[in-house]
Amino acid sequence: MSSLPRSTPEAQGLTATVLDDFVAALDASSQEIQTVMLVKNGHVVLEEEWSPYRLADPHLLFSVSKSFTSMAVGLAIEAGLLTLDDKVVSFFTADELPATIGEHLAAMEVRHLLTMTTGHSEDTVEALTRDRRMVRIFLGLEVEHAPGTAFVYNSGATYMLSAILQRLTGERLLDYLRPRLFEPLGVTEATWDVSREGITTGGWGLSISTESLAKFGQFLLQRGEWEGRQLVPAAWIDEATAGQVDNSHRDTADWRVGYGYQFWRARHNAYRGDGAFGQFCLVLPDHDTAVIITSAGSDMQATMDTIWAHLLPALEGRAPETPLAPRPEKLELLPPTGPAPTAGDGRTYTFEPTVTGLVAVRLDPDGTGTFTLSSGQGTQEIRCAPGDWQEQYDVLQEPKQRIVTSAHGGDGTFTATIRFLETPFVATFTCRPADQGMTVDAAVNVAFGPTEHTLTSL
Secondary structure, eight states: OOSOOBOOTGGGTOOHHHHHHHHHHHHHSSSEEEEEEEEETTEEEEEEEOBTOOTTSEEEOGGGHHHHHHHHHHHHHHTTSOOTTOBGGGGSOTTTSOSSOOHHHHHOBHHHHHHTOSSOSSOOHHHHTTSSOHHHHHHHSOOOSOTTSOOOOOHHHHHHHHHHHHHHHSSOHHHHHIIIIIHHHTOOOOEEOBOTTSOBOSSSOEEEEHHHHHHHHHHHHTTTEETTEESSOHHHHHHHHSOOBOOTTSSSGGGSSOBOSSOEEETTTEEEEEETTTEEEEEEGGGTEEEEEEEEOSOHHHHHHHHHHHTHHHHTTSOOSSOOOOOOSSOBOOOOOOSOOOOOOSOEEEOOOOTTOEEEEEEOTTSOEEEEEEETTEEEEEEEOBSSOEEEEETTSSSOEEEEEEEEEETTEEEEEEEETTSSOEEEEEEEEETTEEEEEEEESSOSSOSEEEEEOO
């Protein structure tokens, strides 16, 4: 099965008018929506992309990855490789374990990694990513509380699940899931980040297309069955998506309804995998519906509220909570506009490597600019010119990824905009040549840390 079947909304108990209203509400949202797909009764009834984004392109899912890691754990349990009760320390060697194993670390079980109840007082992922020895760092951190007593969202816990699975299966997580989940679903484009110590990151880093994520949503609705095969035990799907732990101390409405095995519970008897900046696989079993969204927003609750206000009423057979809005004729994210950039002098200005990735800028007399970005994979020149988006590729990624660029000016500046289309990220570089040098105000639309930096040429 290469793709999900398509259907008219009316054949599945909805109307095109209601779905147009939902799309209009998403488009009007302050949360930049990039793609959306709605699966109802096993059929795609809505699929939209905001140009230049495409439904078919892989998209970085961030913590939606965790829900796929949960599937791998369920498969490994079914295969007799581990149990929920197994102690975490039992999977690791003496040189990875601390010299003294505290009471709480000794008591930590696989189930505590799955339910984010490891006993840590905060997410361990920042500490882990400071060094390549991530397993050893996790095991050496203080476990302040008894495991199982409190929910603390912890991406490091999911990384440890991936590490355990790799020890048990002899395969990285993606390779383990390919024949067991991805290939049966027809998901061939999946990539998954690997840590510096050679372990699939597990809690983040998976990239698949919007339709592939929609297939996963339908697979969950079918309780692990796909085309007549039970890929993952139905009992595991039921357990993983049920409320296994209380998280009602959290602030936002749809993040305080309970947590399962790497799945969030949600209002209206729904559950989901979600990822930073608005990546969603929302499953509504009562309505045989899955909602898939990729986006770039800082308020994920706002997107959930849009679903509840504009889609849920239709699924429940009632009028929407707000009046119907006109749907835009075309769904697109246009390049920023402004005066033509000031012509450059053709000189190349260089910068110290920073988190922005920018290491050199050349502004040419024809009003175009060349921006050199660096990563651990090398450097790449990206050309930016005024007008419509120009498509290029980010060859510093493997496989290479689509990007689009544009530029505009104003007050003697050259502002380049680069959209990395297989992620939520949009970078802008506002260049101000002066006094034989250049200052660049670098900004990114969303980030886990600061979004703005000022660079001065060497």
